[in-house]
Amino acid sequence: MKWLEVKRAEPFEFSCDKIASDKSISHRCAIFSLLSDKPSTVRNYLRAEDTLCTLEIIKELGARIEDDGQILKIVPPQELGEPDDVLDCGNSGTAMRLFCGFLSSTPGHFVLTGDKYLRRRPMRRVTQPLVQIGAHIDGRDNGNFAPLCIRGERLNSFDYESTIASAQVKSAMILAALKADDVCTYTEPELSRDHTERMLRGMGANIESWDTITVEPMTRPLEPLDITVPADPSSGFFFAVAAAIVPGSRVKIENVTLNPTRTEAYRVLQKMGARVEFEEKESRYEPIGDITITCDGKLEAVEVSDRISWLIDELPALSIAMAVADGESVVKNARELRVKESDRISCVINGLKACGIECSETDDGYRIVGGDLRSAVIESCGDHRIAMSFAIAGLLADMKIKDTDCIDTSFPNFVELLESLTEVRVWR
Numbered sequence: 211m212k213w214l215e216v217k218r219a220e221p222f223e224f225s226c227d228k229i230a231s232d233k234s235i236s237h238r239c240a241i242f243s244l245l246s247d248k249p250s251t252v253r254n255y256l257r258a259e260d261t262l263c264t265l266e267i268i269k270e271l272g273a274r275i276e277d278d279g280q281i282l283k284i285v286p287p288q289e290l291g292e293p294d295d296v297l298d299c300g301n302s303g304t305a306m307r308l309f310c311g312f313l314s315s316t317p318g319h320f321v322l323t324g325d326k327y328l329r330r331r332p333m334r335r336v337t338q339p340l341v342q343i344g345a346h347i348d349g350r351d352n353g354n355f356a357p358l359c360i361r362g363e364r365l366n367s368f369d370y371e372s373t374i375a376s377a378q379v380k381s382a383m384i385l386a387a388l389k390a391d392d393v394c395t396y397t398e399p400e401l402s403r404d405h406t407e408r409m410l411r412g413m414g415a416n417i418e419s420w421d422t423i424t425v426e427p428m429t430r431p432l433e434p435l436d437i438t439v440p441a442d443p444s445s446g447f448f449f450a451v452a453a454a455i456v457p458g459s460r461v462k463i464e465n466v467t468l469n470p471t472r473t474e475a476y477r478v479l480q481k482m483g484a485r486v487e488f489e490e491k492e493s494r495y496e497p498i499g500d501i502t503i504t505c506d507g508k509l510e511a512v513e514v515s516d517r518i519s520w521l522i523d524e525l526p527a528l529s530i531a532m533a534v535a536d537g538e539s540v541v542k543n544a545r546e547l548r549v550k551e552s553d554r555i556s557c558v559i560n561g562l563k564a565c566g567i568e569c570s571e572t573d574d575g576y577r578i579v580g581g582d583l584r585s586a587v588i589e590s591c592g593d594h595r596i597a598m599s600f601a602i603a604g605l606l607a608d609m610k611i612k613d614t615d616c617i618d619t620s621f622p623n624f625v626e627l628l629e630s631l632t633e634v635r636v637w638r
């Protein structure tokens with residue numbers, strides 16, 4: 211088990227073009243490349259445990275990958291093969307849910323599994339709507355928990371109204387719709403991250419999105435991807451919080467996706483009193499540019515209760531900013547946090563309590579009264595975002611974090627970058 215100790219930092223200036231590449235977009239690059247009959251070119255693919263598992267899976271399905279260490283060329287097979295082993299999604303809910311949609315309509319027998327955390331996460335949200343349109347999927351608890359067995363079939367068209375704003379559910383259903391027997395529609399209660407729609411449209415798929423998403427089935431293979439994966443705003447956000455809580459500091463995160471469904475947490479930080487500047491530099495599939503965060507004064511408490519799906523992954527890090535802000539911050543409508551890589555409501559609150567912060571859980575969120583962080587020993591709960599959030603808290607009061615191997619699932623160079631800000635110790 212890897213421990214991490216982070217020491218209190220002096221104010222810093224940090225400009226970084228090495229933030230981990232976007233995880234959501236990387237998974238999609240690998241999976242969507244199978245929808246073309248020509249090779250896709252992917253620069254800056256995220257080389258972290260989660261997304262490397264996804265590459266292994268597409269190889270098992272017959273893709274060939276040429277990798278010069280910088281650029282991946284993904285050559286799709288003429289016909290997808292039936293793998294001779296189970297497909298391991300590692301820690302990734304995104305991979306498992308997207309593959310459910312993709313494989314449900316691919317002829318063959320497939321078994322999806324993952325690590326002990328993923329095997330505890332609910333899959334009914336994708337398996338149920340897929341079964342309703344003719345998919346053959348089964349798993350423990352009536353198709354709710356992996357391992358999931360899938361027998362791919364041609365699926366029926368559908369008009370599906372989702373009760374949750376989830377990009378993973380939406381993406382699974384869009385992937386199913388591309389191979390369905392007629393035009394499909396999908397509605398969600400509030401727009402969730404929309405990389406799937408943007409990327410598939412860029413590949414030539416007929417997908418229209420207004421209040422409802424309309425997907426026409428593919429009549430021929432899509433065009434290949436030619437993409438440079440931008441930096442991940444949720445990984446960059448750890449450093450944004452770092453700048454916001456250490457007065458007199460400044461961080462610039464370069465070449466990050468500025469997709470509004472991904473930058474909401476930065477806007478909350480702005481509302482709390484940090485200076486946040488967005489500079490768009492290019493647009494290909496998505497707007498991409500730099501974000502600069504500076505904070506001179508004290509942060510103010512904030513209430514976060516809407517557009518939750520736009521900042522769900524950043525809430526653990528945001529809670530560190532809330533813990534040092536003036537006043538009581540509240541997070542509501544975020545029950546989804548309970549079924550992420552860990553129960554992030556409990557893990558955040560237990561961690562902050564260990565740091566001497568007054569805070570409490572509610573069913574769908576938490577309240578945090580800002581104060582002075584005290585040095586503590588923190589349980590990561592095996593969750594990368596909990597581990598990295600409390601590592602950032604260490605910039606204000608020395609922190610020891612237990613069980614930090616999980617950081618490799620999304621941000622393998624996190625510790626190396628943190629070393630540019632302060633003294634860090636790692637041991638086993």
Ligand code: S3P
Pocket residue numbers: 233234235304375376377378379381402403519522523
């Ligand atoms: C993701 C969607 C989000 C997010 C996850 C990645 C994606 O989950 O929390 O880390 O790539 O589609 P939901 O689909 O549950 O909103």
